[in-house]
Amino acid sequence: MSIPIAIIGTGIAGLSAAQALVEAGLDVQLFDKSRGSGGRMASKRSESGSLDLGAQYFTARDRRFAEAVQQWRARGWAAEWTPALYHAREGRLSPSPDEQVRWVGTPRMSSITRAMLGALPVQFSCRITEVFRGDQHWHLQDADGNSHGPFSHAIVATPAPQATNLLAAAPKLASVAASVTMEPTWSVALSFAEPLDTPVEGCFAQDSPLDWLARTQSKPGRAPSPDSWVLHASSEWSRHNLDLSKECVIEALHGAFAEMIGCAVPPPVESIAHRWLYARPATAHQWGALSDGDLGLYACGDWCSSGRVEGAWLSGQETAKRLQAHIANHAWN
Ligand SMILES: Cc1cc2nc3c(=O)[nH]c(=O)nc-3n(C[C@H](O)[C@H](O)[C@H](O)COP(=O)(O)OP(=O)(O)OC[C@H]3O[C@@H](n4cnc5c(N)ncnc54)[C@H](O)[C@@H]3O)c2cc1C
Numbered sequence: 001m002s003i004p005i006a007i008i009g010t011g012i013a014g015l016s017a018a019q020a021l022v023e024a025g026l027d028v029q030l031f032d033k034s035r036g037s038g039g040r041m042a043s044k045r046s047e048s049g050s051l052d053l054g055a056q057y058f059t060a061r062d063r064r065f066a067e068a069v070q071q072w073r074a075r076g077w078a079a080e081w082t083p084a085l086y087h088a089r090e091g092r093l094s095p096s097p098d099e100q101v102r103w104v105g106t107p108r109m110s111s112i113t114r115a116m117l118g119a120l121p122v123q124f125s126c127r128i129t130e131v132f133r134g135d136q137h138w139h140l141q142d143a144d145g146n147s148h149g150p151f152s153h154a155i156v157a158t159p160a161p162q163a164t165n166l167l168a169a170a171p172k173l174a175s176v177a178a179s180v181t182m183e184p185t186w187s188v189a190l191s192f193a194e195p196l197d198t199p200v201e202g203c204f205a206q207d208s209p210l211d212w213l214a215r216t217q218s219k220p221g222r223a224p225s226p227d228s229w230v231l232h233a234s235s236e237w238s239r240h241n242l243d244l245s246k247e248c249v250i251e252a253l254h255g256a257f258a259e260m261i262g263c264a265v266p267p268p269v270e271s272i273a274h275r276w277l278y279a280r281p282a283t284a285h286q287w288g289a290l291s292d293g294d295l296g297l298y299a300c301g302d303w304c305s306s307g308r309v310e311g312a313w314l315s316g317q318e319t320a321k322r323l324q325a326h327i328a329n330h331a332w333n
C-alpha cells in the first residue's frame with residue numbers, strides 16, 4: 001500500500017481528480033462534510049421522487065469532457081435532455097429553441113457522481129477544518145477533533161470560500177482562493193397533483209426574481225408524476241433575500257412562477273427550498289487549478305474555471321495532471 005492522497009470534497013471536481021489519479025495507479029482517500037457525494041450536483045430525495053435542486057443540466061464544449069460524457073452515456077449514467085425551451089423577458093414568455101446539446105444524470109443528477117465514487121474509500125459527514133504538513137506528510141483535522149493521515153499530497157476540492165482556510169499552509173494559494181466571490185442561489189421545488197397546463201419544460205428568465213425554471217418530468221428517467229418544477233432565483237434576488245425563511249422564499253418564488261408561466265398554478269402538494277450559499281463564482285477564471293507542487297498541496301473546483309459542471313470536471317483533471325507530472329519529475333531527479 002502506498003501512502004494515499006487526501007481529497008477534500010466529493011463534488012465532480014474532487015471525483016474527477018480521484019478517478020484520474022486512481023487510473024494512474026495512485027491511492028486516494030476522500031472526505032466530505034455531507035452525508036453523500038455530488039456537492040452541487042446532488043439530488044434530493046422527496047415524496048415527489050428525486051429532485052435536482054442544484055445543477056440542472058450540463059453542456060460539453062471541451063473535447064476531453066465530451067469524451068467523458070459519452071462514456072457516462074454508454075454506461076447509462078447520463079442522457080441527453082431535449083426540453084421545450086422558453087425565455088421570459090419583461091413578463092412575456094416565448095419559445096426559445098436552440099441547437100445546444102444538454103445532458104443530465106439518469107435517473108437523477110447525482111447518479112453521475114455516485115457512479116464515479118464507486119468503491120473509492122470515502123468518509124462522509126466529516127468536515128475538515130485544517131490541512132497541515134508534518135515533517136514529510138500531510139495530515140487533516142476534522143470538526144469532531146479527529147486526525148487523519150498520513151497523506152502524500154492533499155487536494156482541496158471545495159468551493160473557494162471553504163478552501164481558503166484549508167489552504168493556509170500555502171498562503172499564495174489561500175490568497176487566490178480568498179479573492180474569489182461566490183454568489184448564492186435560492187432553489188425551490190414545487191410539486192403539483194395534476195400536470196400544469198403548459199408546454200414549457202425549461203425557461204431562462206430575466207426581469208424576474210427567477211432566472212431559471214425546469215419541469216422535472218421532461219428529464220429522462222424521472223418518475224412520471226407528480227408534476228415537479230425546480231425554480232432558481234437569480235443571484236441578485238438570492239443575495240438580497242439570503243436570510244429569508246424557507247417558507248417566505250417558497251411563497252415569493254411560487255408567486256413569481258405563477259406570474260411567469262401563463263397558466264393556472266394551484267397550491268403545490270409538496271414544496272422544498274434549499275439555499276446554496278456558494279452556488280457560482282461571480283466571474284469565470286482561467287487558472288485550471290491551483291498548485292504548490294513542491295509542498296504537495298492542490299486546489300480544484302468550478303471556481304478555478306468556468307463555474308459550471310464542465311469547468312469543475314476539467315479542474316479536477318488538471319489537478320491530477322499536475323500532481324502526476326510533479327511525481328514523475330521528482331522520480332527523475
Ligand atoms: C442552483 C445551482 C444550479 C446550477 N446549475 C448548473 C447548470 O445547470 N449547469 C452547470 O454546468 N452547472 C450548474 N451549476 C454549477 C455546478 O453545480 C458546479 O459548477 C459544480 O457542481 C461544482 O462542482 P465542484 O466539485 O467544484 O464543487 P461542489 O459540487 O460544491 O463540491 C464540493 C464538495 O466539498 C464538500 N466540502 C466543502 N467544504 C468541506 C470541508 N470543509 N470538509 C469536507 N468537505 C467539504 C461539499 O460538501 C461538496 O460535496 C449550478 C449550481 C447551483 C448551486
Ligand SMILES: NC(=O)C1=CC=CN([C@@H]2O[C@H](COP(=O)(O)OP(=O)(O)OC[C@H]3O[C@@H](n4cnc5c(N)ncnc54)[C@H](OP(=O)(O)O)[C@@H]3O)[C@@H](O)[C@H]2O)C1
Pocket residue numbers: 057058059085086087096097098100184185204205212232279280307308
Ligand atoms: N443558479 C446557479 O447557481 C447556477 C450556477 C452555475 C451555472 N448555472 C447555469 O448553468 C447553465 C449552464 O451554462 P451552459 O452550460 O453554458 O448552458 P447553456 O444552456 O448554453 O446556457 C448558457 C446561458 O445562455 C443563455 N441561453 C442559452 N440557451 C438559451 C436559449 N435557448 N434561450 C435563451 N437563452 C439561452 C442563458 O443565459 P441568459 O443570461 O440569457 O438567461 C444561459 O444561462 C446556465 O443556465 C447557467 O445559468 C446556474
